[in-house]
Amino acid sequence: MGADNNIKGTVVTGVIGEDVHIVGIRIIEQALNDNGFKVSSMGAQVSQEEFINAALETNADAIFISSFSGHAEILVRSFRDKCTEAGLNDIILYIGGSLLLREEQWEEVEKKFKDLGFNRVYPPGTSPTRAIEDLKKDILLRREKGD
Amino acid sequence: MGADNNIKGTVVTGVIGEDVHIVGIRIIEQALNDNGFKVSSMGAQVSQEEFINAALETNADAIFISSFSGHAEILVRSFRDKCTEAGLNDIILYIGGSLLLREEQWEEVEKKFKDLGFNRVYPPGTSPTRAIEDLKKDILLRREKGD
Amino acid sequence: MIKNKKLSEDEFFKQRQEVLAQWPTGKEVELDEAIEYHKNLPPEKNFVYKMRYAKEHDEIYASTGMGKATVEEQIELLQYVEKEGKADLLGLSPDSLTRQNDYKAAQRGWEESLKTGKSKLNGLPVVNCGVSGIRKLVESVNCPVQPRYGAADARLCDEILFAGGCSNSSPDVFMDFWQHSAKVPLEKVVKTHQYVCRLMGYYTERGVPICAGAQGFYGAGIPPSLQTATVILSLLLQVEQGVKHLSVKCTGHGNLVQDVVSSKVRLKILEEYLDKLGYKDIEMFPGISFSLMQYPVEVGSSFAVIFMNTLMAKLIGAQQNDIRTVAEAKAIPTKEDVAETFRTAKAMQNFIQKQNIKLDEKEAALEAQMEEKEVKAILDKVLEFGDGDPLAGAAKAVETGVLDNPFAANRAAAGKVLGIKDSAGAIRYYNTGNLPFSKEIIDYHKEKIAEREAKQGHKVSYETLVSDLLAVSNGYLI
Amino acid sequence: MIKNKKLSEDEFFKQRQEVLAQWPTGKEVELDEAIEYHKNLPPEKNFVYKMRYAKEHDEIYASTGMGKATVEEQIELLQYVEKEGKADLLGLSPDSLTRQNDYKAAQRGWEESLKTGKSKLNGLPVVNCGVSGIRKLVESVNCPVQPRYGAADARLCDEILFAGGCSNSSPDVFMDFWQHSAKVPLEKVVKTHQYVCRLMGYYTERGVPICAGAQGFYGAGIPPSLQTATVILSLLLQVEQGVKHLSVKCTGHGNLVQDVVSSKVRLKILEEYLDKLGYKDIEMFPGISFSLMQYPVEVGSSFAVIFMNTLMAKLIGAQQNDIRTVAEAKAIPTKEDVAETFRTAKAMQNFIQKQNIKLDEKEAALEAQMEEKEVKAILDKVLEFGDGDPLAGAAKAVETGVLDNPFAANRAAAGKVLGIKDSAGAIRYYNTGNLPFSKEIIDYHKEKIAEREAKQGHKVSYETLVSDLLAVSNGYLI
Numbered sequence A, B: 001m002g003a004d005n006n007i008k009g010t011v012v013t014g015v016i017g018e019d020v021h022i023v024g025i026r027i028i029e030q031a032l033n034d035n036g037f038k039v040s041s042m043g044a045q046v047s048q049e050e051f052i053n054a055a056l057e058t059n060a061d062a063i064f065i066s067s068f069s070g071h072a073e074i075l076v077r078s079f080r081d082k083c084t085e086a087g088l089n090d091i092i093l094y095i096g097g098s099l100l101l102r103e104e105q106w107e108e109v110e111k112k113f114k115d116l117g118f119n120r121v122y123p124p125g126t127s128p129t130r131a132i133e134d135l136k137k138d139i140l141l142r143r144e145k146g147d
Numbered sequence C, D: 001m002i003k004n005k006k007l008s009e010d011e012f013f014k015q016r017q018e019v020l021a022q023w024p025t026g027k028e029v030e031l032d033e034a035i036e037y038h039k040n041l042p043p044e045k046n047f048v049y050k051m052r053y054a055k056e057h058d059e060i061y062a063s064t065g066m067g068k069a070t071v072e073e074q075i076e077l078l079q080y081v082e083k084e085g086k087a088d089l090l091g092l093s094p095d096s097l098t099r100q101n102d103y104k105a106a107q108r109g110w111e112e113s114l115k116t117g118k119s120k121l122n123g124l125p126v127v128n129c130g131v132s133g134i135r136k137l138v139e140s141v142n143c144p145v146q147p148r149y150g151a152a153d154a155r156l157c158d159e160i161l162f163a164g165g166c167s168n169s170s171p172d173v174f175m176d177f178w179q180h181s182a183k184v185p186l187e188k189v190v191k192t193h194q195y196v197c198r199l200m201g202y203y204t205e206r207g208v209p210i211c212a213g214a215q216g217f218y219g220a221g222i223p224p225s226l227q228t229a230t231v232i233l234s235l236l237l238q239v240e241q242g243v244k245h246l247s248v249k250c251t252g253h254g255n256l257v258q259d260v261v262s263s264k265v266r267l268k269i270l271e272e273y274l275d276k277l278g279y280k281d282i283e284m285f286p287g288i289s290f291s292l293m294q295y296p297v298e299v300g301s302s303f304a305v306i307f308m309n310t311l312m313a314k315l316i317g318a319q320q321n322d323i324r325t326v327a328e329a330k331a332i333p334t335k336e337d338v339a340e341t342f343r344t345a346k347a348m349q350n351f352i353q354k355q356n357i358k359l360d361e362k363e364a365a366l367e368a369q370m371e372e373k374e375v376k377a378i379l380d381k382v383l384e385f386g387d388g389d390p391l392a393g394a395a396k397a398v399e400t401g402v403l404d405n406p407f408a409a410n411r412a413a414a415g416k417v418l419g420i421k422d423s424a425g426a427i428r429y430y431n432t433g434n435l436p437f438s439k440e441i442i443d444y445h446k447e448k449i450a451e452r453e454a455k456q457g458h459k460v461s462y463e464t465l466v467s468d469l470l471a472v473s474n475g476y477l478i
């Protein structure tokens, strides 16, 4: 939808915390690959530090965090700050999955995680296509800003 | 429950209006019979006039109206008055079944039909035993008053 | 004297004038124009074509009655259920005043509903809405709009429904006599039904197939053979008048062996009698409903009832999965109730329809044998009463209790037959009343009941009967 | 080197000291006292006795995981589900921090939950609650409290659960290695599991039967034979340590022929290998779960999933109907969610459990034959790698992809095998990776996939795979 199809980039992916729900992010990774992105896949049970190190190493445009344990709110606390401290300025942060223990109004969930510094927040059942369209736009924006 | 087991009486039973739902009242009739009541069974599709005439003929203590069409409110309008006009003073009137088209708070349904002159109102699934216990009490009361 | 004989075109058209004069909207009906109208409808809106498609593709379609007091409300309901409920058939229930031909009272309910915007009737006042109303409805959706109702005299209502674009109805003589009227004599009901079927035949003969359905009577709690005999008689009335497409309703009681067997026996004997009486080229579509006297009040269990209904549909090869919504026990369902129920049914149907499961055939053989004997005993007695005519002896059969119904609303029912469940949940004759059964049959049922008594350690009684009627509602088979 | 060999009592008790020292509540566990405690519990609270009763009486019991952050909340939940959900088994899910042995973090979540009165964990922090907490729970209900969980190292958690009065667990080595840990090597998982099973054997040998369960890995989307081979290996570990009662979990994928066949093959081959390897007097209780990668978001369809699960349970003769609540796709279920789901399941079970339906045997024969060959090919290769020891060769098997799992969380998985549905909804190998399969087997699966491609008119792809994973969630089989 308007986003340039030549936009590519590097994405670090993984499931945060003690969480083992790997399938969702595997599907996203496959889709990223199919769309020409470089994927640095960290798998399940990834700590904040591991995400940051991988992003630094690969000079990533974005970090995709998946979380299904219901503990996401605690697990990503101050992640944006740590990214900035580590020098990952304006890195694109997406989070998706079953983020909270109780189903709440989606708007509230989204707000909660946007306030925590995420650029975009996705509910369970998000189609990979949607995330990739968004990513292309955000990367473009980020590069324009960087210029 | 306090009610004298020797209390017997005569009950006119039937399904009012264009309604054909006969099974519920058949079961009630069987139970009334088993408990020694005289039952004057009018069957399905009974008009207000037919109920009143049968009650006059049998010198009934009570009329049991069953209604499942959802049209009960319209069908029993001014029934109490007509009973009184016909000389059925203080006749016991019970109604039961699926009385309204939309499920409403039971308290409201009950109030609606009590205001229409019914002594007791029963929801679908009422056990015959309960109705018979009530009837014994009400007949006793009525006879005491009559004295 | 009633006879099972096709109305001549003269008789039919003479009677038709009276029928159409019963209410002003009768004037809107023009047969030739209506036939043209049907021919211009997309074929998937025709009930027969849709059933045929289902049969050829092993599909199962959920079906239920739905009725609101105005066309506008009905459209909203059907469109919602079509979309959100993934429906394949869209039921249409006329209200009960219309069923009783009290079009004046229906008019009052209709007008009050239009004024207040709240449904004041338990179904659609079809006659008052007229042909144009029904066409508006039919045109507002993509599935066949399927009238589902019984009435002692549905002549005008069906005239309007067919002219409005509907292509099925259920002129089910015994159902309508016993269950849908309290005082109308059988002879009268036969006559109105012969008229309606003649009308269906008229359309059919002119290239617009119309499907007729029958289930005999509301079968909950009564062993299947009596219902089967009655269904067959109802269907014989239909085909004689020119009906070619039959929706043969079967009733599930909960024991799958009995349910599957009885549906097979029903179809088999029907074919035999059609053959014997010389009716050719009749197309049959079985349907099933898990027939309860009381549907579960509790939503969880009511999904379990849909589970059984769907499983039965699968096992008997039904096209129609005739279900009740999860709100059935309580009130007229809302559009959300219907859609949720239909979504569940659709998923169940999708999951099960092409699977390779079946009944244990061995256990089924004896059951089938006995049921065949029962059905034929009844049918042959009725034919005997009528000197070979299936309707001529019907009134006598009803009078004497050779055809019987314990839960009839009509006063003209012997009401002697009673059913009770055996220990496997199959329905047995607790009382055979005046059914013309051999000792072998009577003993078979006695034995089954004795088996249950032995298992539960006490005799069955009228209370058992009532508790049987309510078992499934409470989440148990027995 | 790992070996499938019973731990000596010495080794066991030495390791036990370390285990119990992992968290202060470990001190509460006293084996002899715990055994006495079990012996004084009513027998119907024992999981094995309950399963045996079900088996003898053709009963099916619903089972699901349920976990709240505090004992008090868990009691409220279980009591509600027991009463309002008519439950026969009461699941208990430990939270995921506990599963990862992060008792400190679990303690924080627990304390915060106690303080705020709101569950802050996705399950019960069993270790923090301690023996007394679990006993309070067990004593508050009448059904067995059934721990349902996986963890790479469940030693302390299981110590506390058993001492608390629970009598089953699922020390399922491959499930826990692949699905419940990302970094722990197989050898380590084997060791913790040998310990847990030794503990279960210890109780069992002293007259307190404890049941061990296994399902191999989360099987959604993967053909059954690979899972069967893996389950059998997991179970062989259990019995070697003295476990005598097995809950053999089977996985339904939607095609009933495949589902029933694979459960039968699973039990048959298990018996063969138990026999071959000399294990005697093993009692088996089959259970089934309709395993989806994504449960339906829409409530209607989720009842249809319970329908299939229950039908599968019936057809395979399972005692446990292992279901997910209607809230599964969304969040941790409330007590109302669980109760409603259980009521539905209970009614379905009541309706179906004694019915006489079965699978079409003919179609099943070839499927069974092929599956047996597949399972044995894998098992024999693993045994070959281990010189006849089922665990000694396991690490190599995992490394080389002779045992594989495409959806493993653990990095040590070849991840080459992929499954896809055929046109009847059975799962086939789209990619056999390094599974030691003959050409005959590979061709069989290829053919089935080709059949589907022919039917749908285009090739299957990774997208097909994803859409297959989500089909049932949307109310379709394929």
Ligand code: B12
Residues within 6 Å of the ligand: A018, A019, A020, A021, A022, A023, A024, A025, A027, A028, A063, A064, A065, A066, A067, A068, A069, A070, A071, A094, A095, A096, A097, A098, A099, A100, A101, A102, A122, A123, A124, A125, A126, A127, A128, A131, D065, D067, D093, D094, D095, D096, D099, D122, D123, D178, D179, D180, D218, D292, D293, D294, D295, D296, D327, D328, D329, D330, D331, D332, D333, D407, D408, D409, D469
């Ligand atoms: C399969 C499964 C498991 C498997 C996981 C197997 C594995 N290795 O992956 C097993 C059995 C091991 C498991 C275990 C547990 N599970 Co689990 N599990 C599920 C289940 C059934 C399906 C998840 C799944 O794979 N979906 C399929 C994929 C394709 O869909 P998806 O995950 O939604 O992914 C899509 C999108 O969300 C999106 N996406 C996902 N992440 C991201 C990230 C970004 C950046 C973007 C853009 C998009 C995106 O893209 C994907 C592709 O379209 C869900 C319930 C459900 N949804 O039906 C519960 C569920 C997720 N599990 C749950 C829980 C609680 C657990 C346990 C803690 C056990 C328990 N107490 O019940 C343990 C946890 C173990 C641990 N340490 O984490 C809960 C979570 C509740 C919550 N959030 O409050 C759920 C919702 C079940 C429930 N209702 O209780 N589970």
Ligand code: B12
Residues within 6 Å of the ligand: B018, B019, B020, B021, B022, B023, B024, B025, B027, B028, B064, B065, B066, B067, B068, B069, B070, B071, B094, B095, B096, B097, B098, B099, B100, B101, B102, B122, B123, B124, B125, B126, B127, B128, B131, C065, C067, C093, C094, C095, C096, C099, C122, C123, C178, C179, C180, C218, C292, C293, C294, C295, C296, C327, C328, C329, C330, C331, C332, C333, C407, C408, C409, C469
């Ligand atoms: C069987 C049935 C039929 C059969 C009736 C057969 C017959 N001859 O009796 C048939 C198929 C013919 C039928 C037709 C219709 N039905 Co109908 N039917 C039912 C059904 C499934 C069961 C009723 C029943 O027999 N219950 C069994 C008995 C034992 O229980 P019970 O009736 O509750 O009786 C007990 C108590 O209520 C109490 N009781 C009853 N009356 C009284 C009176 C007194 C004084 C006392 C003390 C106690 C008492 O005692 C009984 C014994 O314990 C109900 C839904 C349900 N409940 O599951 C719908 C239902 C009653 N029907 C309904 C409707 C609308 C119709 C139709 C108009 C069709 C339509 N539009 O859908 C037609 C009406 C035809 C007509 N002219 O009236 C609606 C009524 C809705 C409403 N009130 O708003 C219901 C609730 C279904 C629904 N959800 O839409 N129906």
